[in-house]
Amino acid sequence: MLSPAHQPTFAIEARGLDKTYRAQGRGSPTHALKAVDLTIPRGSFFGLLGPNGAGKSTFINILGGLVKKSGGSAAIWGHDIDADPMNARGAIGIVPQELNMDPFFSPAEALEIQAGYYGVPKGQRRTEEILKAVGLWDKRAAYARTLSGGMKRRLLVAKAMVHAPPVLVLDEPTAGVDVDLRRQLWDYVRSLHAQGVTIVLTTHYLEEAQELCDTIAIINHGRVIACEPTPRLISRLDQKTLVVTPQEPLAAAMTDIAGVSFGMRKSGAFTLTYKTSEHKVEELLDLVRTAGVAIKDLSIEEPDLEDVFVELTTT
Numbered sequence: 001m002l003s004p005a006h007q008p009t010f011a012i013e014a015r016g017l018d019k020t021y022r023a024q025g026r027g028s029p030t031h032a033l034k035a036v037d038l039t040i041p042r043g044s045f046f047g048l049l050g051p052n053g054a055g056k057s058t059f060i061n062i063l064g065g066l067v068k069k070s071g072g073s074a075a076i077w078g079h080d081i082d083a084d085p086m087n088a089r090g091a092i093g094i095v096p097q098e099l100n101m102d103p104f105f106s107p108a109e110a111l112e113i114q115a116g117y118y119g120v121p122k123g124q125r126r127t128e129e130i131l132k133a134v135g136l137w138d139k140r141a142a143y144a145r146t147l148s149g150g151m152k153r154r155l156l157v158a159k160a161m162v163h164a165p166p167v168l169v170l171d172e173p174t175a176g177v178d179v180d181l182r183r184q185l186w187d188y189v190r191s192l193h194a195q196g197v198t199i200v201l202t203t204h205y206l207e208e209a210q211e212l213c214d215t216i217a218i219i220n221h222g223r224v225i226a227c228e229p230t231p232r233l234i235s236r237l238d239q240k241t242l243v244v245t246p247q248e249p250l251a252a253a254m255t256d257i258a259g260v261s262f263g264m265r266k267s268g269a270f271t272l273t274y275k276t277s278e279h280k281v282e283e284l285l286d287l288v289r290t291a292g293v294a295i296k297d298l299s300i301e302e303p304d305l306e307d308v309f310v311e312l313t314t315t
């Protein structure tokens, strides 16, 4: 239950989280998570974004107790997953990727069984409320196998919420869900968020994360390569840095130009960081020459994210 008494700073806190899957057959081991430090603030709508194979599910499955970590630590709602697994497990609801469910139970039965599994007393169960919220009340007595893909997906969300966890994780929840149902799913998830539930969404769709999440972490090859408020992350994409090594050390900083920020490096090089949508590199070079700077060397740095984003926006 959401307890106002217990309000940790972080809904999820991972420190040096590491996972190597053992080699299958003759293959080599897979280092799926590499010393991941990640903190997810309480109350956020957090996106864990990365291409396929980045390590998102591994991270989630460690939190859910389905995958055993190789190193590091993780806490959910302040409860360490090793030292306090019961409370850690009770603080999180995970909506898995696969639509695996017992085909012979009705949605109402599935929720009751799940509630029993989490030890929710009968008097505190909210089967009706939850089924209505996910739009499955009409289908409460139908066999799960007769539900459409979108309905099954919503039933999985409902199941993840039976114990009213303060943290809800959705692992790639919109694969195969049509636009209307997707909207319905997001309406429900947004209402949970408005009630104070911390939402973690994993996705390989940049657009989805951008639309929903206030903060996005990007994971690639098992490493977190960025974690920032969404607008800042998006604006970083549009940014490049021109690095200029002058023949002679600069006597003074160059005057600031709108949209361009000036910086100095210890090496003696100076930097002009600019938005590619607003400035062309030729303009900046003209500026450098006009300032009477003789150029010894030049390079352009792009954000590390660029490659990952190209992948995320083209797949």
Ligand code: ADP
Pocket: 021, 022, 030, 031, 032, 050, 051, 052, 053, 054, 055, 056, 057, 058, 059
């Ligand atoms: P994502 O969810 O971002 O697509 P995963 O966490 O599923 O990424 O996978 C990360 C890496 O770990 C991939 O290289 C994947 O092949 C590997 N992997 C995932 N699960 C297993 C497993 N059970 N055994 C071996 N390797 C695995």
